Amino acid sequence: MPKTLLGLIGHPLGHSLSPQMHNEQFRRLGLDGYYHLFDTPTEELQESVQALRQLGTAGFNITIPYKVSVMAYIDRVDSSAERIGAVNTVVRENEELVGYNTDGEGYLESLLAVRSLEQIKNANILVIGAGGAARAVCYALSLRRPNNIILVNRTQEKAEQLKSHLEDIASIEVVPKEEAESRNSEYDILINTTSIGMSPETDRSPWPLKNVKTSALCSDLIYNPWETRWLKEARKAGLDTLNGSGMFVNQGALAFKYWTGQEPDRKAMHSLVENHLK
Numbered sequence: 001m002p003k004t005l006l007g008l009i010g011h012p013l014g015h016s017l018s019p020q021m022h023n024e025q026f027r028r029l030g031l032d033g034y035y036h037l038f039d040t041p042t043e044e045l046q047e048s049v050q051a052l053r054q055l056g057t058a059g060f061n062i063t064i065p066y067k068v069s070v071m072a073y074i075d076r077v078d079s080s081a082e083r084i085g086a087v088n089t090v091v092r093e094n095e096e097l098v099g100y101n102t103d104g105e106g107y108l109e110s111l112l113a114v115r116s117l118e119q120i121k122n123a124n125i126l127v128i129g130a131g132g133a134a135r136a137v138c139y140a141l142s143l144r145r146p147n148n149i150i151l152v153n154r155t156q157e158k159a160e161q162l163k164s165h166l167e168d169i170a171s172i173e174v175v176p177k178e179e180a181e182s183r184n185s186e187y188d189i190l191i192n193t194t195s196i197g198m199s200p201e202t203d204r205s206p207w208p209l210k211n212v213k214t215s216a217l218c219s220d221l222i223y224n225p226w227e228t229r230w231l232k233e234a235r236k237a238g239l240d241t242l243n244g245s246g247m248f249v250n251q252g253a254l255a256f257k258y259w260t261g262q263e264p265d266r267k268a269m270h271s272l273v274e275n276h277l278k
């Protein structure tokens, strides 16, 4: 009897930890599932989705660069993913492939491990970047109605677009970089959603920490490297820090729950990621 097929569609997939993270949980829970990597060139995205559908997949994850384009090849998109404008998790429900986005809630759950809901509601939050990850994070934050979200991006127009998607549910200000920097002492939570700090070419700080409150939290969505230059600077300055490993684990755990109806062991998932990357 073949195992239920799950997996990750993206390109390039490199050393994704998702298969190990999910397969260990299938084993632990005695579930008949197996999570594969489906490294898919752009011209084959539709075929990959079709093939998984025909093989009776229970669902799959989608990553860069297909979180938007996959929506054309599935049957339905849930309202949160539609608002975020991206799908990272597809679930087979009866005969339909339904798209969800677990990135934003995954992030929020990791934030709630270090800040209370009350603190988030009272917070002024600086979000650096306005790409897909920022959209998911800002949506999840907006649902908790923080005091203010200050959005800054290299391309300001993209930040304006993000704001227009969410301004009916949250207070969002788009601010030029110089002004956002001059307001550093306002922020309670600073979130880097850009790729600055991920590779040797971008091994620099995405945001200066001058005048930032000592009670502030610096949160980077990057988890490889485990501690970016920015988080190192923040830690040395005595600030609280949060890397992206919790978001990665939680987005996976939420997808796992959609597919199986069961709660995986997030601590074990996190240990696995930490053991590989720290």
Ligand code: ATR
Residues within 6 Å of the ligand: 128, 129, 130, 131, 132, 133, 134, 153, 154, 155, 158, 193, 194, 195, 196, 202
């Ligand atoms: P993701 O899905 O990971 O969010 P994305 O949609 O390509 O990826 O968004 C990347 C974000 O990082 C964008 O906000 C991008 O800024 P632009 O909108 O101006 O492109 C930001 N970014 C990437 N590299 C950057 C760099 N070298 N300097 C400043 N911002 C950068």
